[in-house]
Amino acid sequence: MSSRSSGENAREIPEATVARLPVYLRALTGLTEGGIATCSSEELAAAAGVNSAKLRKDLSYLGSYGTRGVGYDVEYLTYQIAREIGVTQDWPVVIVGIGNLGHALANYSGFRSRGFRVVALLDADPARAGEEVAGIAVRPFDELEQIVADHAVAIGVIATPAAAAQSVADRMVASGISSILNFAPSVLAVPAGVDVRKVDLSIELQILAYHEQRKAAVEAVAATDAAPLAPGGVS
Amino acid sequence: MSSRSSGENAREIPEATVARLPVYLRALTGLTEGGIATCSSEELAAAAGVNSAKLRKDLSYLGSYGTRGVGYDVEYLTYQIAREIGVTQDWPVVIVGIGNLGHALANYSGFRSRGFRVVALLDADPARAGEEVAGIAVRPFDELEQIVADHAVAIGVIATPAAAAQSVADRMVASGISSILNFAPSVLAVPAGVDVRKVDLSIELQILAYHEQRKAAVEAVAATDAAPLAPGGVS
């Protein structure tokens, strides 16, 4: 996109592929734990829950790390994907908002195992400061700038109520954080160059509810159709 | 897809649109709280964080609920979207696995406000039974079938460790649950007709890490290009 010569960073990996790479990484970890040293695209795809054509296409954006007629070396492919995602590095992270969800996040083992290191837990309530969660001291939100500078934090997690989320994001951005994972149910406005990803538990449930409702509707129609004459109602 | 005549349920709403409807619903709630009774697609799109063409296209799958030259009635549109998603109904939900995350989910207020009612908290550890979380008693996992039957539960939430997730899912499906929200980091195998959505905190962070790494790489290239002068104040 930039006018810069496209040597080095030419390999533009599609977003949909980027989102699946961590899934492949997890599937590979599972294979390793099962003592499997080599796998075919078919096997890895099954473990990851995608079809094999998609898997091969995705991997082709990274390079050619398989062997035709043989498959992929699990350890080698694991390393290549981890490197591509960037989880071979250490990523210092701060979590802001130590309510129920903040607690759960601080205790979440899946972070540490992937290079994410929680360097600080921050809460706006001064009464919380001094508490310890998952072996990490809770500190006042005002120390954000200092902590980000000290630990070169690039990623922040927001687990505050919706009302506080935007101002927390503003402070994060001002302090130098450029990637935010937002659990608060609010749309964040951030400058270009800052990435925000949003996890919204209620939205996921609503998507399920929509499909659930549809299943029920289809069953109702089927029952009606099965009736002797069925006044065949179009809406 | 079925051979059934396509009257009633003809309005196939694209998945991408379904995933955004809850976002619009939340934005509309925000407008209502701000005392706004009417909005244009431009305003609602801004509140939801999408562009207005996409919003209008999405809404067009539901019907024509706006007025040309005027915009949308906030209350009316809210109702229509809520009805389409299905959150005007009551959705009984069970949560299995009452660790840190299960606690957070049980306490999450966003569920109740959208028609989701947590009817039971289940944990495999018998020692947990009798505990109370968010005013709901924790019960033994073995009571699952009974509870699903008693409350006509269609949606289950899995917040167990990865190792337990598949067997919990199997039991859920056997007991009649047909939609599962899975927080455990594992790929679930379920029969056709059962919907699974997955929320994986570590995967979200890894996607951020990938982009973060890329930003750093671009800055490094820029700094190199600029080398002779200015060791480069990139933001």
Place this chain on the structure above:
DNA sequence: TAGATTGTTAATCGATTAACAATC
């Protein structure tokens, strides 16, 4: 009527998938 804004069209873009040539 003149101005505003929706709902829809059509073009574009990106993602998925099946099929298969390349090659171990």
Place this chain on the structure above:
DNA sequence: TAGATTGTTAATCGATTAACAATC
């Protein structure tokens, strides 16, 4: 060599977007 499996091509499908006619 024969069998297996990758990496890539090309067709298809679905999602996004700009533009604008319809219409309040």
